[in-house]
Amino acid sequence: MTAPVVAVQNLVKDFATAPGRVLRAVNGVTFEIAPGETLGLVGESGSGKSTTGRMLAGLIPATTGTVTLFGQTITGPHGPAHLAAVRHRMQFVFQDPNGSLNPRMRVRDAIAEPLDIKGHIARPDRTARIAELLDMVGLPQAAADRYPHEFSGGQRQRIGIARALALQPDFIVADEPVSALDVSMQAQIVNLLLDLQQNLGIAILFIAHDLAVVRSMSHNVAVMYAGALVEIAPRAALYAAPQHPYTRALLDAVPRPDPNRTRPRALAGEVPSMLNRPPGCPFAARCPLAMPQCHDTQPPLREIAPAHQAACHAI
């Protein structure tokens, strides 16, 4: 098996919210992503999916645990030096293309900024690369001279993607890249990402709350709940045979565009407070299968079928 592009092991993130109060946003997450593959990371608000993505991209330090990017451990004492060596091979695409593009920078400069930062690039090469990138993301060449506000949300996300592709990364972390877009725009961006991945062989961590979008984008899917990874599987297995009771409840809750479907009644309760979290499974309080031990010990992620793992005492 080829070495993974990224491997995270037992990743934990604590935020100090006040003296003596600790919010554990991510609680022991482990997974890896192979070259050219997409891992969909799905979860509701506060599940820790974005925090995981940020640690993995080196944007925020991990409290404990390791992140290995292209064979370099970017966590721990030598983390910053290792991260610097591989940083250019990994890029980030954000949810809000308005917030992530400088409104006073022309599209050409926004796209070429990673090239400019990385080092000297000859003028003709820079111009050629901008043209190539615009072409790759389906924007007209005339876009280069315009400013972000002149574009629609979908087109701005294309600019954000072009910028992420500038340094020919091997790995992209995309955090809710289509959530701010209307359905008709969302489909265009999903197709663009699928095409780029197929043509360029980029590995992607695709973070999203929309289970249908994640299915269309991902090879493997990981489900997070209250900071913990509760299930991870190849997409066909996860959607056809979800094992964790939370994954099942989540899939049941998604409204389908089918008026004849009767959705099961919603799961009661809400996500537990992340402050001073109780021991045991974070889902136990809402879980239809909960047993006494679920309230005492957090179940570990274990293999329940080939390549299919779930963290549940009851299965």
Added chain:
Amino acid sequence: MTAEPLLSVDNLTVQFRTDTGWLTAIEDVGFSLGAGETLGIVGESGSGKSVTALSLLRLHATATTRIPTGTITFAGQNLLRLPSRALRRIRGGEIAMIFQDPMSSLNPVLTIADQIGETLALHQGLDRAAARRRAIELLDLVRIADAAHRVDAYPHQLSGGQRQRVMIAIAIACRPKLLIADEPTTALDVTIQAQILDLLRDLQAELGMSVILISHDLGVIAEFARRVLVMYAGRVVEAAPATTLFRRPMHPYTSGLMQAIPPLDADVHRLPTIQGSIPDPARRIPGCRFSPRCAEAQPTCRITAPSLVPVGPDHLARCPPRAGAAR
């Protein structure tokens, strides 16, 4: 339906003043709604679905809004001609509204008791103690646990789902005949969205009210609405019972939109898309507003604005080519 509908909207056009002149936000919008019925309005950004909802209660700023044509008939009276005093009795009384973001619709410095009480004092003349008792009953009705204590909480002490429940409690406080819900679950997580949709459905059955649900999410619309209007760029492009619409969408925009939703139950390699972008509302598009993006557009589509025509039983679409093919 033989009885008079509860609400009927006819030929409604709403314009907003901008720096460059009057911008037509919605044009020729019409529909009707019977007692106890559920209407879904679906569309993307700029389709005019929220403008339509706000117009029903005349909630647009009067100085920058004009309504050149249209009637809104609710329980026999034209809301557009009603004096403001009479309209205020209807707002929050017979017609209530809930919005997408409960945090910005609730007052952060008042307790839940005070905010529900405000509606009760205004419309039912209840005193403080009676309003508080009624507020606790209402919180029970919207399934907020421990209502007797939660009634003294401030909005920031509640979760997003609970805040939306409080908004619903305020909305149903006066037993409205019509509830307008504008993207009520869009800001919520999917498991909480399911809870709120369950609650709305239960309350509708208990109270017998009509509901207009506005959403960009075809899944939410399919699940909740009996009849559906599809809006695009300020116009209704299709209207049909939900079962008909989802089985046999007739307007190219509706069918394009349905195909662009990634399926939850199948693996795909690419999604069918609608070409182009959602138009800027300030740009006038001659003929059919969808024609620049429509794969089936004919020369006449770009010249003549189509009207909403029957394409099947109880089924209207604003697309003459498709209507012709359906006949």
